[in-house]
Amino acid sequence: DTFRIAVGEVSPVGPASPMVEVFGPDGTSLGTDSGAVNAAIQVLNVTSSGTYTAVVSDFNDDQPLDYQVRLLTVPSAAALIDDRDETLTSGESFESSVPVGSFNIHPFELNAGDTFRIAVGEVSPVGPASPMVEVFGPDGTSLGTDSGAVNAVIQVLNVTSSGTYTAVVSDFNDDQPLDYQVFLTVLKRPTVSLISDISLYQDNSSLPIEFTLGDDATNVDDLTIRYFSSNLSLVPTSGIVVSGNGIQRSMSITPVANKIGTSTITITATDEDELESTESFVITVLEKPTLQLMPDQGGVDDPADLPGRGEQPTSWSRQRSEIREIQVSFPDSLDSFRADQFTLVNLGIDADTEVDTVIELREDQITLSEEGRLVSLRPDARQLTDGAYSVRYSGRPGRGGFIADANERNRLFVLRGDWNGSGGVNIQDFSTFAYWFGSEAPPAPEYIDTNGSGGINIQDFAALVANFGQQIVFPGQITPTTNTALAEKLGQGESLRLFATLKNPVDVNGDGVTTTLDALVIINSLSKNNDDELNDFSGFTHDVNRDTRVTPLDALIVINALTLTKTPSITSLLSTIDLERSKLRTYDVDTKSDSARDGSVELTNMATTETRVGRTQESIVIEADIIEFTTKPSKEKESEERSLIDVLATDKVFAKQLADRPF
DSSP states (O other), rough: OEEEEEESSEEEEEEOOEEEEEETTTTTTEEEEESEEEEEEEOSSOOOOOOOOEEEEEEESEEEEOOEEEEEEEHHHHOOOSOOOOOTTTTTTEEEEEEOEEEEEEEEOOOOOOOEEEEEESSSTSOOOOOOEEOOTSOOOOEEEOOOEEEEEEOOOOOSSOEEEEEEEEEEEEESOOEEEEEEEEEEEOOEEOOOOOEEEEOOOOOOEEEEOSSSSSOOOEEEEEEESSSSSSOOOEEEEEEEEEEEEEEEEOOOTTEEEEOOOOEEEEEETTTTEEEEEEEEEEOOOOOEEEOOTTSSOOOOOOOSOSHHHHHHTTTTSSOOEEEEEOOOOOOOGGGGGGGEEEEEEBTTOOOOEEEEEOOGEEETTSOOOOEOOOOOTSSSSSEEEEEOOOOBTBBOOEEEEETTTTOEOOOTOOOOSBBBBBBHHHHHHHHHHHHHHHHHOOOTTTTOOOOOOOOHOOOOHHHHTOBOOOTTTTOOOOOOHHTTTTTTHHHHHHHHHHTTTTTTTOOOSSOOOHHHHHHHHHHHHHHHTTTTTTHHHHHTSSSSSHHHHHHHEEEHHHHTEEEEEEEEEEEEEEETTOOOOOOOOOOOOBBTEEEEEEOOOOOEEEEEEEEOOEEEEEEEOOOEEEEEEOOOOOSSSSOOOHHHSSHHHHHHHHHHHHH
């Protein structure tokens, strides 16, 4: 305890001088004081409990003494003193008086963090009294003393304890009566509501962190809000945004990309009286969940390659004409998994300009693995329409959510006809369609069967044509959604010609019939050493035997088809050739074989011979004797030599196409 004992002469007109000495429980003197009218002793934080003794006498021991004694103990003063004075209330004042040599005790309540100011002023400042005030905390510690000729003031900022505080008012010299007025002001600091620690996933911003502000004296809109991060390399100040007005506020946090770790975030609210309040919480940035697009095992496995056609051009995991499963792998276990925490959103082919569409997934389409870390989203066949997608997780208590938008790395998008997964429908995708054309699904993969008809047919080709030239634009990416120049390469006319060649490989130019012009197209392509096959369809249409190369054999196959159907020979044609880029070449072929059907084939003078060159404003024209061939009856069987038909027979699929489809 802390105590103060004061002794004052009742009628201070005689020669007596009061004196007081205090002894502890062990008899040790704790102090002595004397004065002409008053004597007072104050001892802070006595070390022993027990009975203390105050000895009162006249200082000179030669005069009788009529005196008044008053004891103050803190904090147990309320139990020990019956004459405790008026309790102070913030914002209110009252008047009181102190007799000579005495003091008044005024208790008041504070909360930890409060700031208070107490002022004592003499009511009629004409006499010799000098007001004095001292304040003690709940534990008896003196928080300050002040005195003055007219006024005494104490202000303490941000007290550390809640409880009963005590103000002791007296005359400074203890030799004058004091009529005074006391006024208490408790300045409540602003309040910031408690914020729990949170965790975020790497490369994701926090969901809004809600908190409230309060202040008894200052309008909350006039509070100054500041925020700090203890780890600026993880959460820079620029990554913290506070919004809202009035009592309700929210904070969003965006850590530095590709960073993990922890940071303490501190919010400080300061009012007009420079009083402040702080609230801190810890943010932990975890490794982000990973996305993987893969087929549903056993349901959409890649089929076997077609016999004689080589390796299929693409696969379920590479293509993006269909997505059947999205796997989200978490670094921690989801202890409160709910299907409605996950949302799949179509952002549109141009993610930044088109309206978002939420894909309705059933609960059975969103599942959690037994170990609790792998979530699978399984759309139905053809449920996902064209567009870039976003997987969104709303989070759970103590864990933030995350958003995984489509990008070039995760390729989270669907685009009908994008069978090579490039993000656009282009010429390279046609090779996949051509590979499987005419097959049933299965064995052809269902991602080729865009209309779900069970076969790869012209309707699926129409889907390719419809999206040809389209390009996915990911969020934040500035790219046109349609490559106009590319789209024009597959207009209606070109589409019909291309499909005609697809059905009938020896109809190279797709005009519906097979003529020597089809062979000439290939020869011209060879003579030009065409470097544009990746930018147009010639790499496919000129590859008659579908071996992924354009060679003289492709021209021979066309010629053989003409021979087998007894098409009359044509000795000259006009063709446009780019002489600036290439020169004509000569191909000599002499093939003999035994009889096949009604005769054998002997090809001679297979050459392009330049006869006249003329220039016009639009093109360079070559008139040439192109091909001559004759058929004659077979004279003998030569079993060791192979005819051109035998060459075709080595490609079983193509031979079957020749046999099954009339030319």
